[in-house]
Amino acid sequence: MPRASRRRGDAARRHADTIRFVLFEARPAGLDFQQLVRATDLSPYQVRAGLGALKDEAASRGWPPIIWTRSVGYQLGADRAALEAYERAVVTQKLNEFRRFITGTVAPHAAAHPNDKWVRHIVAQLNSIESTLDLIASS
Known part of the structure; x- marks a missing residue:
């Protein structure tokens, strides 16, 4: 039996919720990866898994997408x-x-x-x- 994606696990969903909360608080500004690691108190691995889960969840729930730019970092609910x-x-x-x-x-x-x-x-x-x-x- 194939193993489910790590992005759909309970831990990844919890990390996604943490990241969503932190990015929501930072809006309209964004956070670079290291800032996201520090602000969430998650490991880099957990932040990567959480970002993947959050992108999947945002798409399935119709939430604003998460984007990344070099100048701003990760951003939730960016303008057009x-x-x-x-x-x-x-x-x-x-x-x-x-x-x-x-x-x-x-x-x-x-x-x-x-x-x-x-x-x-x-x-x-x-x-x-x-x-x-x-x-x-x-x-």
Whole structure:
């Protein structure tokens, strides 16, 4: 039987509640990771697990999302401009990851095995993902 995700465990949910309370108190400002560790009195591991659980819980309950920026840190309930900037940054980051994966792994594999059905399939799918992310990042 597969083990449930740590993010859905009771401990992670308790850590998520602690983090949500601390971020709510800090609003509209945010907290960087070390400030979050100190303010919650949790270990770095517990804060990471709690952030993951909190993001999942916020999405399932329709709460404002938690975002992270270099200048502000973790922030709860950011304004529209901050949310859009965060989304663009994440999409750009994922686009770069996909491009590196395509050029560094998939393209050499396709060159070595041009008639492989799996390679043709993954190239087509990843090109589609790359194109979609590129459209989102540039709009």
